[in-house]
Amino acid sequence: xxxxxxxxHTFRHEYGQLVASILRRVGAHHIDAVEDAVQYSLMxxxxxxxxxxxxxxxxxxxxxxxYRKFLTELRDIRLRENLLAQQSPLAxxxxxxxxxxxxxxxxxxxxxxxxxVACNDAIPVESQMVFTLKSLCGFxxxxxxxxxxxxxxxVYKRFSRARxxxxxxxxxxxxxxxxxxxxxxPMVHRVLxxxxxxxxxxxxxxxxxxxxxxEEAIHLTQLLxxxxxxxVAETFALLALxxxxxxxMNTRQDDSGALLLLEQQDRSQWDQPLIAAGLGFLKQSTRxxxxxxxxxxxxxxxxxxxxxxxxxxxxxxxVASYELLERIAxxxxxxxxxxxxxAEWKGPKEGLAVLQFVDIPDWLARSYxxxxxxxxxxxxxxxxxLACNSAGKAIxxxxxxxxxxxxxxxxxxxxxxx
Numbered sequence: 266x267x268x269x270x271x272x273x274h275t276f277r278h279e280y281g282q283l284v285a286s287i288l289r290r291v292g293a294h295h296i297d298a299v300e301d302a303v304q305y306s307l308m309x310x311x312x313x314x315x316x317x318x319x320x321x322x323x324x325x326x327x328x329x330x331x332y333r334k335f336l337t338e339l340r341d342i343r344l345r346e347n348l349l350a351q352q353s354p355l356a357x358x359x360x361x362x363x364x365x366x367x368x369x370x371x372x373x374x375x376x377x378x379x380x381x382v383a384c385n386d387a388i389p390v391e392s393q394m395v396f397t398l399k400s401l402c403g404f405x406x407x408x409x410x411x412x413x414x415x416x417x418x419x420v421y422k423r424f425s426r427a428r429x430x431x432x433x434x435x436x437x438x439x440x441x442x443x444x445x446x447x448x449x450x451p452m453v454h455r456v457l458x459x460x461x462x463x464x465x466x467x468x469x470x471x472x473x474x475x476x477x478x479x480e481e482a483i484h485l486t487q488l489l490x491x492x493x494x495x496x497v498a499e500t501f502a503l504l505a506l507x508x509x510x511x512x513x514m515n516t517r518q519d520d521s522g523a524l525l526l527l528e529q530q531d532r533s534q535w536d537q538p539l540i541a542a543g544l545g546f547l548k549q550s551t552r553x554x555x556x557x558x559x560x561x562x563x564x565x566x567x568x569x570x571x572x573x574x575x576x577x578x579x580x581x582x583x584v585a586s587y588e589l590l591e592r593i594a595x596x597x598x599x600x601x602x603x604x605x606x607x608a609e610w611k612g613p614k615e616g617l618a619v620l621q622f623v624d625i626p627d628w629l630a631r632s633y634x635x636x637x638x639x640x641x642x643x644x645x646x647x648x649x650x651l652a653c654n655s656a657g658k659a660i661x662x663x664x665x666x667x668x669x670x671x672x673x674x675x676x677x678x679x680x681x682x683x
Contacts, residue, residue, distance in 0.1 A: 276307045279324055281401035281485075283331055285379035291335070293382065294432045298338050299331075300400060306331040373488050376401065381441055381494065384452035387434070388427050395420050396427035397456045402481070404463065411664050412463050415628075446494050453495065454503055454559065457486050461507050465514075476514065483507050498553025501546045502560040508543030509566035512536040526675065528575040540570045558594040561586050580610035597629050601638055613645035633662040637672055 283303045288296065306327045320326040383397045394413070398404040406424075410417045464478025486504050489495030516530040547563050565586045572578035587603035600623045608616025620639070629635050636659035643652035656672070663669040 276310065276327070276403070279327055280403035281379075282324075282373065282376045283327055284400055285376040286328065287332055287335060288379060289375040290332075293379075295335070296400065296428055296431060298335055302331040302335040302338065303327075305334045374492070376485075377488060377492055377494055378441060380453050380456070381446055381449045382431070383427065384449040384456070385430070386448065388430050389423070390452065392423040392427035392430075393452055394456055394459065395423040396431075398459065399424055400428075402456075402460050404460075408463060412459060450495060450497065450499070453489065454499055454557075457482055457489070458503060458506075458559070460485070461510070465510055479507070479511055479514065483511065498550045498555060499557045499559055502550035502557055502563050505543045505545075505547035505550060505563040506559050506566060508539050508546060509563060509570055512539035512543060512570060526671070527569065532574070535570065543567070543570070556593065558590060561590045561593070578609070580606050584610055597623055597625055598634075601629070601635065604642070605638060608642055608645070613642045617642045617646060631662060633659045633664070633668060633672065635659075636662060637675070641675070 280303065283306070284296075284299055287299045287302070291299065309330050310323075310327060314320070380397060380401060383401065384393050388396070391413070395409055398409050398412075399406070404412075406417050406420050410420045413420070461479055461482035464476065464480075464482060483504070486500060486507060490500045490504060513530060513535050515536065516532075516534045517525055519525055543563070544567060547560075547567060550560055550563070565583055568579055568583055568586075583606040584603055587599050587606060591599045591603070600619065604616045604619035604623075607619050620642075625635065636655045640652045640655035640659055643649075643655060660669055660672050663672055
């Protein structure tokens with residue numbers, strides 16, 4: 266890993282903890298200044314670390330630089346007397362050692378608490394997610410827009426709403442009640458799920474897979490599972506899902522970096538220790554009383570990981586799982602995936618029959634995935650004209666070059682020329 270990649274990985278890993286730790290110290294109403302300060306620390310790291318080498322304690326270095334920058338900005342806007350007096354001994358001079366840097370456990374706790382603060386029912390769900398992905402996980406506006414099937418303008422509006430609420434209604438991170446934590450935990454799970462998903466199939470124009478995001482999501486979910494705030498069955502099911510995906514990660518691209526479909530992957534190269542870890546977390550998740558979408562999705566992944574070959578996959582079990590998933594967490598995407606599994610189990614006509622009864626929302630009807638599934642099923646049913654039409658729409662709607670390339674390979678294999 267080159268120096269720039271090391272810096273990017275470190276910053277992505279530390280970003281949320283830095284923001285949360287400083288906000289815990291100075292208050293959430295300073296969110297803009299804190300984010301600016303943390304981003305400033307990265308720019309300094311890019312400059313200095315590449316010339317002088319990475320420091321022994323990168324986290325502490327970034328924290329000090331960000332916190333010093335924040336204090337400097339406070340002086341500039343004439344808030345020194347009100348806030349800096351509370352920040353001794355940093356009020357009048359820079360710190361030259363790491364004595365005031367929060368310990369790792371404290372930084373982890375600060376991050377988790379800030380995550381729960383952001384996941385507040387008073388903030389619209391869409392705004393909760395956008396704020397968390399941007400301010401605590403370091404996503405760009407573009408990445409969030411692509412992942413949530415919306416425009417960059419909408420993402421910015423949602424982010425602004427959440428930020429304005431948190432600025433006006435500051436809640437100290439230490440006063441979250443058990444009831445607050447229990448109510449907000451499902452949204453925390455959803456956000457961590459999205460972080461992993463962005464890594465697994467990235468919206469980044471240059472990277473189809475971002476292993477750093479997947480590892481970060483697992484790291485954060487692991488923290489949650491080890492804390493009193495999130496040690497519940499759903500968290501372990503989410504961990505199982507992540508590990509079972511990660512186990513197949515190194516076979517999802519060919520030597521040129523192009524994405525590979527499930528049936529094209531070399532199963533002998535799947536990471537068996539990761540599969541074992543995922544199955545272990547799935548077993549832990551059965552100790553609770555609730556059945557969540559993460560339990561079912563992890564179960565589907567387990568079927569794939571345990572199948573000797575693509576054709577020997579228990580497609581009937583996967584179809585049943587998607588039917589259950591549609592009942593507990595309704596989404597047209599689940600129905601679309603059920604159609605794919607049904608086509609493998611009973612044939613493409615049965616797969617198309619599933620889609621005939623789906624009420625497709627506009628955002629899915631515009632997506633490449635919807636058109637790609639239709640193209641595949643139409644072709645397998647002998648409807649080449651319809652297949653070519655859907656194939657062209659799929660390629661046109663693909664958000665990245667890597668996905669376009671994958672679709673071209675898939676369509677070429679089917680004999681289509683959209």
